[in-house]
Amino acid sequence: FRTLGCYPLTxxxxxxxxxxxxxxxxxxxxxxxxRQGRVIDHDSSGSMEKKKMEGYF
Structure with a gap:
């Protein structure tokens, strides 16, 4: 793999x-x-990108 992290979540x-x-x-x-394969980004209500826009990070 060329990514690091918790497979398969990343x-x-x-x-x-x-x-x-x-x-x-x-x-x-x-x-x-x-990041295209992140599982959380395929769930629109909980996507990481949405959380960033909402100030979660």
Whole structure:
């Protein structure tokens, strides 16, 4: 995975990179957000983005 955190809540992104240069290259070329798979963001009433806008953080 190229994300850290509590799988599956953080919605880990699979990676085939085996070396640091491959990880860096993957990060430079990726078009997806690290947070796109977060489970909580798929529940509109409890999404992290909504909580941020409401001042929760």
């Amino acid at each position: 919605g880990a992104v699979e990676s085939t990179a085996d070396t640091l240069p491959e990880v860096i290259q993957e990060m430079l070329l990726t078009t997806t957000s690290e």
